[in-house]
Amino acid sequence: MFKKVFPLSAILSLRFLGLFLVLPVLSAYALELEGATPFLVGVIVGGYALTQAIFQVPFGTMSDKIGRKPTLLFGLVIFLIGSIICAYSTDIYTLMIGRFLQGAGAIGSVVTAMISDLVEEKVRGKAMAIMGGTIAISFALAMGLGPVIGAKYGVDTLFIITAALSLIAMIVLFTKVPTPPRIKHLYHKTSKTSDILKDPNLLNMIIINAMQKGLMTVAFVLIPIILTNETYGFAWQKSELYMAYLPAMLFGLIAMGPAAVFGEKKNKPKEIFLFSIVLFIGSFLIMGLTTSSGVFIVGVVMFFVAFNMMEPLVQSMITKFAKVHQKGAALGISNSIAYFSTFIGGTLAGLFLDISNRETIGIGIAIISTLWLLWTLKLQNPTKYSHLYIPHADVDIEKLNALENKHIAEWYINETENIVVLKYVTDAIEEDVLKAQIVH
Secondary structure: HHHHHHHHHHHHHHHHHHHHHHHHHHHHHHHEEEEEHHHHHHHHHHHHHHHHHHHHHHHHHHHHHHOOOHHHHHHHHHHHHHHHHHHHEEEEEHHHHHHHHHOOOOOOHHHHHHHHHHHHHHHHHHHHHHHHHHHHHHHHHHHHHHHHHHHHHHHHHHHHHHHHHHHHHHHHHHHHHOOOOOOOOOOOHHHHHHHHHHOHHHHHHHHHHHHHHHHHHHHHHHHHHHHHHHOOOOOHHHHHHHHHEEEEEEHHHHHHHHHHHHHHOOOHHHHHHHHHHHHHHHHHHHHOOOOOOOHHHHHHHHHHHHHHHHHHHHHHHHHOOOOOOOOOHHHHHHHHHHHHHHHHHHHHHHHHHOOHHHHHHHHHHHHHHHHHHHHHHOOOOOOOOOEEEEEEHOOOHHHHOOOOOOOOOEEEOHHHHHOEEEEEEEOOOOOHHHHHHOOO
């Protein structure tokens, strides 16, 4: 499973590493460009997410028609072009075009679909956790490398590196990623968006994903501008930003491991999410109110710890809560909303810097996050399920259709592999007993 998932995760992570590299310094850099305002800078920071949200579904549809690999290549080429435009932009509007193009190569849904093609359903949660973990590592590495490289060689160099990373991703695509089989599932139910949004746990995960990504761009608009702008009392040099991001990167990486173990192996993701939200609340209060550089850095560290604790779990939990015929739709809806939230977070942060002050912004975000915390209390930890795989020829379809058991979450037929799959509560029913009820 790891050999199938890791190359795809690497492609997505290389792309995100490129996007994340510029985030720690982008708002301070963009504010100096011709025509820049805090509002436009906010649009720049979150702009890639707007086009990413818009093109998620078209790219997924394209991959169904022309294949996953050609679609991934097309998305990476668009990302490459956008990165080059960003690198050579001299005004805020050209940079905005480049950022929109970077997001237009929306390959996230294609990678997720490809993992679903290559990996059995029973280990798909682990596959999503691996993908989330590699993205979180990219995020942490970018926080340490971005400010240092940007200060020494310029932000334009960061965009050149981003373009180079997309080329490396193309090489990985055609040398390490296997061609996925064409798999057709026959389900006894159809997926409806309304069913996904009515499921309280899926709705909670969609909100968690959206809030986490939205707060990310809020932070990346605020942190560089607050620390480098004399108006806010710190007046750091851009070359000094690494002093805030480096400890945040280290503590974020350290926090990721225990969070993933506690969330996945101990099956306690709810507790991880709640603790992370508390850290988000504290981090924005600190960044909004403190006048001490040292305390501000503590707030930055708290933010990155919270983000990295959540990241490996979000995609995995969505796949665990969704039924098999809902997984693609649930991930698509969640990620599209999260990308819109990313864009809105950056845009609103820039707008409020124009018309308000950092104290009001910090307190306002803390209040919103407190409401988020109270809402998340309703989340349930996922039930532990097992999967029973039986050759289609051995199954009595009439018995299968008539099967009713509250401990059976769902069943479906994989026509390509010609097997029947039953998903049932691990501790509530024995496999032999279940099998005896449906075989000839």
